[in-house]
Amino acid sequence: MLNSSLFSTVSLDAAGHVIYRTNFPITDLLITKLETLWELHPEEFHTLMMHGKEVKTPRWQQAYGYSYEYSGSRNNALPIPEILEPFLAWGQQNVDPRLNGLLLNWYDGTAGHYMGPHRDARKGLVPDSPIVTISRGEERIFRIRPWQGDGYRDTLLTDGSVLVMPWATNLSWTHEIPKMKKYLGRRISVTLRAFAD
Numbered sequence: 412m413l414n415s416s417l418f419s420t421v422s423l424d425a426a427g428h429v430i431y432r433t434n435f436p437i438t439d440l441l442i443t444k445l446e447t448l449w450e451l452h453p454e455e456f457h458t459l460m461m462h463g464k465e466v467k468t469p470r471w472q473q474a475y476g477y478s479y480e481y482s483g484s485r486n487n488a489l490p491i492p493e494i495l496e497p498f499l500a501w502g503q504q505n506v507d508p509r510l511n512g513l514l515l516n517w518y519d520g521t522a523g524h525y526m527g528p529h530r531d532a533r534k535g536l537v538p539d540s541p542i543v544t545i546s547r548g549e550e551r552i553f554r555i556r557p558w559q560g561d562g563y564r565d566t567l568l569t570d571g572s573v574l575v576m577p578w579a580t581n582l583s584w585t586h587e588i589p590k591m592k593k594y595l596g597r598r599i600s601v602t603l604r605a606f607a608d
């Protein structure tokens with residue numbers, strides 16, 4: 412399970428919710444060139460349903476291995492390309508062997524790309540499995556807020572860092588990648604999830 416020598420625990424609330432983050436960049440996850448990962452992004456933005464209306468995501472997204480349903484949409488998976496296999500293998504070895512699907516997000520800072528506050532959809536996932544996000548490229552803020560509560564907590568996601576969100580934390584806290592004028596570079600997140608067969 413979680414390789415505790417690599418991660419710090421960040422406590423969030425009195426109910427015991429936590430996130431885990433790596434203490435240093437993981438060199439195995441820095442091997443693939445950013446440009447190579449960037450070239451994978453789809454041409455079109457994914458379409459979500461928000462309050463009954465079709466909305467394009469303010470970033471590119473693509474599922475690999477397992478299709479993922481969220482926000483009234485289905486992100487149809489492509490086969491896992493060879494260059495993404497090391498990310499999945501790292502997650503299986505250091506976090507949870509049940510991880511089997513990827514969702515990539517490509518953020519272009521010059522285009523103001525971001526991700527709004529949300530809790531991850533659970534449909535199709537193995538109950539109690541963790542959500543693992545590997546960051547590549549420009550650093551960005553990861554903001555979490557208590558679900559239907561006040562305040563927020565920020566964590567910096569840097570190139571080669573990994574954040575683990577336990578299942579229960581995703582139920583009690585929202586997460587987002589806020590838009591900030593100072594971020595003008597490229598970032599890619601590789602999120603690993605465990606899908607039930």
Ligand SMILES: O=C(O)CCC(=O)C(=O)O
Binds near residue numbers: 516531586587600
């Ligand atoms: O880009 C990120 O770090 C966040 C990814 C995420 O929250 C998601 O895919 O649901």
